[in-house]
Amino acid sequence: MPTLSRRFFITASNPELFLQWQPQREAQVLSPLSPTQIQKQRKVLESKLISALDCCTSVIQIKQVHAHLLLQGLDQCCLVLAKLIRTLTKVNAPVETYPRLIFEQVRYPNPFLWTAMIRGYILQGSVSESVNLYSCMRSVGTRPLSFTFSVFFKACGAAQDVSLGRQIHAQTILVGGFASDLYVGNTMIDMYVKCGYLNCGRKVFDEMPDRDVISWTELIVAYAKNGDMESAWDLFVELPVKDKVAWTAIVTGYAQNARPREALEVFERMQNEEVETDVVTLVGVISACAQLGVSKYANWVRDVAESSGFGPCDDVVVGSALVDMYSKCGSVDEAFKVFEGIKEKNVFSYSSMILGFAMHGRGHAAIQLFHDMLKSEMGPNHVTFIGVLTACSHVGLVEQGRQLFAAMGNHYGVAPSVEHYTCMVDLLGRAGHLEEALELIETMSVEPNACVWGALLGACRTHRNPDIAQLAADHLFELDPNNLGNYILLCNIYASAGMWDKVSRIRKLMRVKGLKKNAGYSWIEAKKGEIHEFFAGDMRHPMSTEIMQALEDLLNRLKANGYVPNLNSVAYDIHDDEKKHMLTNHSEKLALAYGLLSTDVDCPIKIMKNLRICEDCHEVMCGASKITGREIIIRDNMRFHHFHNGSCSCGNFW
């Protein structure tokens, strides 16, 4: 007869159990009990053992609990044994030895015990053995649980093993009663989606008799991750009861698909419907604001975060996202204030701030922060090194960059990736060490990609080296044949070397391939925070006439000061007059003219652009900052340019 003994409590390895010891109850136990009381005591004992197992973190502790269990005559108690095996799996005890031994001593394993064993084998990578156990379980006539299937589906999803997934799917139908199980259905959708079979997941969803918000959200996320926001939105609209997770999925979906305005719109609706905002929602919205780069929205979302109790001081993830957001909104000083306010900074906070400094050309600040980070004994990761190498590059700290690059693998255990090599090629290339950069590419430990060769090609333009440029271009045209930018760069390099026959050959190649320039556009935040968007030659704006006039006036004043339009920036093989016209219409120039017309004189003019700023526009911005006395901040797809009194923070290299 199982009884609770004093010994059990006192020798229990776990202090929590000891604290739970109640002498009154023990007195009861020692007196004779009725069968129902015995049953009740047994239940109490079982739950004590289970909670003891919850606290176990090593095999030795589990063995002690096991010893008590045997002492109490519970060697056939599947409930506790299943928990014991799950706990052993959690502490990574090899399932084949100790757990297997326990399992084989049980005469009538229940489905929970079978499932615990199956799960153990799956988690330890023995999928075939788990399938084997499942067959045994079926052959002795034991009915599986929903959980049994979900264990398999989870494993298939993680291993992207759709063929096993389909077999288990067939089993859920074969065994009967599981095809309509909500939990099984949901884990099955997830399995198909993770294996890349979104349509199969959809089919499961469509055939489910009962669906809950989880089923819907799984599919919404799957569509969003697939870049199909239209299907995601359609599902979202149909979803009868939307919870905060579903809302967040759609907001984040837009943010991750580079549609920040829609993300913000949906978030605003979410707030109007008074759905609770939590950290995960905020992170998605903050990322959308970072992409948009508009201060009004940035400040708004920060207020929302703070009033929801997740300000930068409260939550490190929100704080780090805000650092990134303010950097990308052009306010690197504000980013640093937020950074300083984060109570428990982590590697994300530091990396974001280092990248922020690097992006704004404040290389020394970035490197200083990197050293502060090391002092606080925080381990840098691969992104941290991208930030700090970029920073070195922008300040021309070649030797320091070399040392950091060498140290990353040797001292910090971060193996250099293609991205880090790209930074190094950029660093060496900018400083004019083209041969060394080429040598680095040729001896790379990983396969060079288009970015690496692109960095080299960019450096060849600055340092006018057509030979190495040709080599880089050969690789680029193979790796990334439809990227027009590479052809233009090569053209410029040949043109400045006077190699006109090569120029016309490349131009012909571009024509034959029918490569078209990406639609470049710029946007600017007006006084009240509204966004004005411009394409090249755009006349849609209600103030178009004034804008064109202001631009012409500005260019005339610049020309009087010696500005000559830089025709190299136009890739097309057209007449110079036409080129001049095209240059004049570049979207960032229109945005600048609008900014001059309609923003406060003491505020910087902030322009965002989806492509890299061209040389001519860069020159115009420099000149405009001098003539007008206005500070101009431009974010292109690479970095920030702060124009002040005739010069740019990028030092004319970008």
Added chain:
DNA sequence: ATAGGGTTAG
């Protein structure tokens, strides 16, 4: 037991 999250180079 099952659904949503932050930093990435030319």
